[in-house]
C-alpha cells in the first residue's frame with residue numbers, strides 16, 4: 001500500500017455545492033480511511049488557482065449563473081485537471097463538456113474534457129434517476145436524484161456511464177459520460193454515497209491499485225430503499 005496522502009480537490013463548493021454534491025468528497029475520504037489511506041479534502045474557491053498536484057477533482061451541481069462563473073474560472077485552470085481523475089455532477093458534467101447553453105440562450109465554452117454539449121430541454125427533469133451501468137462498473141444499478149433542464153448530447157469521444165431505466169439522464173436514454181478518467185453524471189445524492197462501486201472506481205484510478213472490498217450492510221439497505229421509492233405522480 002502506498003503511504004502518501006490522497007488529495008481530493010473539491011472545486012468551487014461555494015458555487016457548485018447547491019445540491020449536496022460536496023458530500024462526495026466526504027464519502028471518498030471516508031472510504032479511503034476505512035482502508036488505511038490518509039485522505040485530505042482540499043477545497044478550491046472561486047478565484048483561487050487549481051493545484052495540478054491533486055489526485056482527484058470533484059465538481060458538483062449549481063444553477064446556470066453559478067455554472068457560468070465556475071466554467072469561466074476553471075477554463076483558466078484546465079491544464080491542472082487534464083491529467084487527473086475528475087468527477088462532475090450535473091452542472092459539473094456540463095462544465096466538463098465542450099459547450100453548454102443556459103436558459104438565456106448564451107453559449108459557454110466548457111473544459112472539453114468530455115465530448116458532450118448541453119442545451120436547455122423542453123421541461124425540467126426532477127426525479128429519481130436509475131441507470132444500468134456501462135461495462136466500467138459491476139451490474140448494480142446506479143441511483144440518484146436529478147434536477148436539471150439541460151439535455152446533453154455525447155459525441156464519439158465519450159461513452160455513456162449508463163443506460164436510463166427510470167428518469168431522464170442525458171435525455172436520449174443514456175446517463176452520464178466517460179472519457180478516460182473523467183466521469184460526468186446527472187446523479188445527485190450525493191452520487192458517491194448512493195453508488196459505492198462508482199466511488200471505488202474513482203478511488204482505484206486515483207490510488208493506482210486495487211482496493212480492499214468494503215462490506216457495509218447499511219449502504220445496501222439504503223440502496224434497496226431508494227430503488228423502491230414510488231414514482232412521482234405527474
Ligand code: GLN
Pocket residue numbers: 019060061062063064067089090091092147148149150151
Ligand atoms: N443549470 C443546469 C441545468 O439545469 C445544472 C443544474 C444542476 O446542476 N442541478 O441543466
